[in-house]
Amino acid sequence: MIQDLRSYVLDLPVFDVHEHHMPEILGNQDVGLIELFWQSYGGWTQARPYPLASETHFEDPMFASVGGGGWEEVARFVEHSGSNAFIRNLIRTLTDLYDVGEDSITPDNWERLDTEIRRRHRDGAWQSEVLDRARIDRIITDPFNDPLLDAHEALGERYCSVLRINALAFGWHPESLDHNGNSAHRFAQQIGHRLDSFDDYLAMLEVLMDTMGERHQIGLKNALAYDRSINFDDVDEELARQAWGQRDPTPEQRKAFGDVIVDRLCGLAGERDVPFQMHLGSAQIRGSHPMNAAGLIDRHPKTRFLLMHLAFPWSRDLLGLAFVYRNIWLDLTWSALLCPTYFKQSLHEAIEVLPDESRLMIGGDNWHVEETYGAIHLMRRLIGEVLQKKVDSGYFKPDDARRLARKILSENASQFFGEP
Numbered sequence: 001m002i003q004d005l006r007s008y009v010l011d012l013p014v015f016d017v018h019e020h021h022m023p024e025i026l027g028n029q030d031v032g033l034i035e036l037f038w039q040s041y042g043g044w045t046q047a048r049p050y051p052l053a054s055e056t057h058f059e060d061p062m063f064a065s066v067g068g069g070g071w072e073e074v075a076r077f078v079e080h081s082g083s084n085a086f087i088r089n090l091i092r093t094l095t096d097l098y099d100v101g102e103d104s105i106t107p108d109n110w111e112r113l114d115t116e117i118r119r120r121h122r123d124g125a126w127q128s129e130v131l132d133r134a135r136i137d138r139i140i141t142d143p144f145n146d147p148l149l150d151a152h153e154a155l156g157e158r159y160c161s162v163l164r165i166n167a168l169a170f171g172w173h174p175e176s177l178d179h180n181g182n183s184a185h186r187f188a189q190q191i192g193h194r195l196d197s198f199d200d201y202l203a204m205l206e207v208l209m210d211t212m213g214e215r216h217q218i219g220l221k222n223a224l225a226y227d228r229s230i231n232f233d234d235v236d237e238e239l240a241r242q243a244w245g246q247r248d249p250t251p252e253q254r255k256a257f258g259d260v261i262v263d264r265l266c267g268l269a270g271e272r273d274v275p276f277q278m279h280l281g282s283a284q285i286r287g288s289h290p291m292n293a294a295g296l297i298d299r300h301p302k303t304r305f306l307l308m309h310l311a312f313p314w315s316r317d318l319l320g321l322a323f324v325y326r327n328i329w330l331d332l333t334w335s336a337l338l339c340p341t342y343f344k345q346s347l348h349e350a351i352e353v354l355p356d357e358s359r360l361m362i363g364g365d366n367w368h369v370e371e372t373y374g375a376i377h378l379m380r381r382l383i384g385e386v387l388q389k390k391v392d393s394g395y396f397k398p399d400d401a402r403r404l405a406r407k408i409l410s411e412n413a414s415q416f417f418g419e420p
């Protein structure tokens with residue numbers, strides 16, 4: 001009897017190419033049910049954790065203190081937002097991991113669940129146990145609260161990280177910050193690099209890249225879709241230089257500054273063969289369409305781009321790009337959590353359109369290990385269902401599907417990022 005693809009995918013080891021695991025959150029022992037909802041995509045159902053261009057005052061709800069607790073706060077997620085896919089996945093995950101004996105969170109069982117979550121979070125071994133249960137061997141994290149963190153040192157052997165470049169695209173003035181509050185001038189202090197001129201600043205980019213290995217950083221991460229448009233074209237270095245040192249440059253000067261820096265970093269990544277992760281879709285929704293990034297990808301054919309989230313909701317445009325530009329790989333992260341139905345349809349199409357089997361990778365894209373466990377389990381389930389359907393329809397043979405499954409879950413990422 002040939003093993004069903006669905007059960008085959010459930011057992012494979014995973015190389016998780018994208019998380020936001022960081023010490024501030026993973027190391028916090030005071031975590032209960034409400035914190036797990038707020039510090040997950042569940043929280044995004046209540047408040048967007050990044051400001052739109054029209055908004056000024058902003059506090060990331062993920063790091064704000066949460067209320068005193070009570071069923072009303074739980075019901076806000078599991079009832080008021082109970083139809084949302086992030087919430088469905090969290091409920092399924094928490095009732096499974098914490099073994100509450102029921103598959104829903106109710107007025108009768110939530111306190112028991114909360115107590116159990118608190119007990120396990122006081123145990124230093126819990127996170128590792130959850131990741132083992134999820135069969136995740138390696139993790140690339142994006143610790144955006146401290147972009148120069150050595151995640152391997154701080155979080156353990158399973159981890160390495162990417163260097164988030166957002167702050168670098170905003171570094172015209174010591175007080176200019178990205179949407180996470182990071183400052184490029186603080187990076188300069190951290191690495192002991194003096195910044196007296198724009199040329200010093202350009203030189204710092206090379207120093208940052210040359211020291212990535214010391215921090216166990218194995219790629220760059222561009223999440224600028226949360227800060228600005230991802231159109232980095234019309235690179236104008238003269239205009240960028242005009243922004244240098246100004247507290248309040250013009251919008252044109254700001255864009256030019258970011259364009260020059262991102263273009264420069266892509267060039268350096270190509271020369272050094274460092275992977276370049278990039279958030280596409282959603283975020284600042286008017287500027288995050290994948291076609292905006294086509295110019296950057298086109299100008300840097302030697303740079304290996306790992307484009308994220310199936311560019312939700314524009315996966316067909318992304319597949320069009322990935323067929324044309326052969327320096328594109330796809331990270332399926334987040335898209336399955338956002339919309340499982342969309343994910344399955346897009347995966348069917350991606351398998352058919354992409355030029356070879358090396359192009360797809362997975363991750364969780366979460367803050368707590370519980371949601372990571374749930375995200376990876378969900379992806380296993382959906383990938384298994386899609387592959388089984390492809391076999392049933394005669395698209396390819398079970399051996400072809402199993403080979404592709406192994407590649408998507410871990411082998412592609414190992415090859416793309418290299419062995420540790």
Ligand SMILES: [Zn+2]
Nearest residue numbers: 018019020365
């Ligand atoms: Zn992410």
